Amino acid sequence: MNSVIQKANRIIIKVGSSLVTNDGRGLDHAAIARWAAQIAGLRALGKQVVLVSSGAIAEGMLRLGFERRPTDIHELQACAAVGQMGLAQIYETSFRAHGLGTAQVLLTHADLADRERYLNARSTLTTLLRLGVVPIINENDTVVTDEIKFGDNDTLGALVANLIEADALIILTDQHGLYSADPRKDPNAKLIQQGRAGDPALEAMAGGAGSDIGRGGMLTKILAAKRAAKSGAHTIIAWGRDSDVLARLARGEAIGTELSAQTGHLTARKQWMADHLHTAGQVVLDAGAVQKLTLEGKSLLPIGVVDVKGEFGRGAVITCVAEDGRAVARGMSNYTSAEARRIMRKPSAEIEAILGFLEGPELVHRDNMVLV
Numbered sequence: 001m002n003s004v005i006q007k008a009n010r011i012i013i014k015v016g017s018s019l020v021t022n023d024g025r026g027l028d029h030a031a032i033a034r035w036a037a038q039i040a041g042l043r044a045l046g047k048q049v050v051l052v053s054s055g056a057i058a059e060g061m062l063r064l065g066f067e068r069r070p071t072d073i074h075e076l077q078a079c080a081a082v083g084q085m086g087l088a089q090i091y092e093t094s095f096r097a098h099g100l101g102t103a104q105v106l107l108t109h110a111d112l113a114d115r116e117r118y119l120n121a122r123s124t125l126t127t128l129l130r131l132g133v134v135p136i137i138n139e140n141d142t143v144v145t146d147e148i149k150f151g152d153n154d155t156l157g158a159l160v161a162n163l164i165e166a167d168a169l170i171i172l173t174d175q176h177g178l179y180s181a182d183p184r185k186d187p188n189a190k191l192i193q194q195g196r197a198g199d200p201a202l203e204a205m206a207g208g209a210g211s212d213i214g215r216g217g218m219l220t221k222i223l224a225a226k227r228a229a230k231s232g233a234h235t236i237i238a239w240g241r242d243s244d245v246l247a248r249l250a251r252g253e254a255i256g257t258e259l260s261a262q263t264g265h266l267t268a269r270k271q272w273m274a275d276h277l278h279t280a281g282q283v284v285l286d287a288g289a290v291q292k293l294t295l296e297g298k299s300l301l302p303i304g305v306v307d308v309k310g311e312f313g314r315g316a317v318i319t320c321v322a323e324d325g326r327a328v329a330r331g332m333s334n335y336t337s338a339e340a341r342r343i344m345r346k347p348s349a350e351i352e353a354i355l356g357f358l359e360g361p362e363l364v365h366r367d368n369m370v371l372v
């Protein structure tokens with residue numbers, strides 16, 4: 001038994017180019033229809049699912065008549081742009097058959113490195129999930145060059161798991177999981193059923209891509225598991241050609257390789273905040289707010305804030321201090337410093353009227369806060 005997917009509420013599923021395009025022979029309609037049916041099954045169990053799909057370049061190459069993967073970056077980008085139309089079309093049709101809508105989300109490295117865009121991407125994705133839509137993500141290959149690429153969608157899948165704090169990352173590929181050595185080269189290689197995400201011994205077992213279709217190979221999957229674990233997500237690497245793979249995982253069957261995260265996401269996020277030595281600014285709390293945070297485990301509401309120091313953006317880590325200057329907590333602000341100044345001392349019910357929008361009733365949510 002493996003209960004990771006049974007227990008997970010929010011799941012990222014990554015499908016590689018070789019699976020999506022039938023080893024470069026063209027979009028695999030039957031496989032995609034089966035994933036859509038199984039993802040509809042996961043949704044019916046109340047789980048939120050994001051699909052990260054590769055295959056745009058492989059499909060575009062076919063549509064444009066390239067026999068070999070082009071080396072010219074702009075030809076690759078052209079392939080991606082053409083192939084992405086095919087991906088969007090087939091996913092929309094396949095999910096629609098189960099009454100589910102899809103949304104295309106194309107991301108670049110710059111989108112996730114920039115705090116503002118990062119938060120926008122996060123809010124859009126969580127809104128799509130709340131609205132019952134299945135986001136289909138790929139790298140925005142048209143606008144990036146090799147130097148600024150994620151490069152492979154295993155990494156992108158892990159970054160999306162971090163972005164929306166998924167519970168699990170499922171990487172479907174053309175092997176049954178991680179083997180002790182590349183099974184294409186070593187017939188004695190054994191399937192590793194379980195491991196600890198981040199264990200360096202796993203990296204030594206993993207090799208590069210087994211074909212020209214896929215980009216990353218097993219190493220990027222192992223590194224993706226390590227990255228996903230930083231926000232508390234467990235990773236499962238499994239064989240995507242098993243027609244029932246997602247349903248089997250949802251039933252708790254122990255298939256593939258499970259790489260488990262050692263900390264839950266709340267702990268992971270709090271650790272990240274605790275490590276933030278340099279915070280962007282300060283908010284000064286009245287005695288009542290200090291008591292709410294330290295003794296009652298509550299969030300920080302703007303009404304308990306009497307002063308805002310420094311300039312900071314939305315999502316910045318700030319320090320909450322008592323009126324005597326003593327640091328009480330550290331946390332991520334839902335509002336910029338300028339907005340915080342306008343809503344301090346005010347009840348949360350007035351935030352929307354004052355600012356014209358509402359990011360949340362709290363200035364710093366409890367889940368995004370660590371006491372110091």
Ligand SMILES: Nc1ncnc2c1ncn2[C@@H]1O[C@H](COP(=O)(O)OP(=O)(O)O)[C@@H](O)[C@H]1O
Pocket residue numbers: 015016017018019172173174175177178179180181182183184205206207208209210211213214215216217218219
């Ligand atoms: N230790 C290993 N265990 C399993 N597969 C491995 C290993 N080392 C290298 N590989 C290769 O990684 C390939 C999967 O990566 P890749 O081709 O990038 O697939 P995808 O398109 O699904 O991302 C496998 O076909 C296999 O040849």
Ligand SMILES: N[C@@H](CCC(=O)OP(=O)(O)O)C(=O)O
Pocket residue numbers: 015016017018053054055056057058080138139141151152153154213214215216217
């Ligand atoms: N953005 C690229 C994905 C490249 C990639 O990571 O491929 P893979 O190793 O098959 O997941 C595409 O859609 O072709």
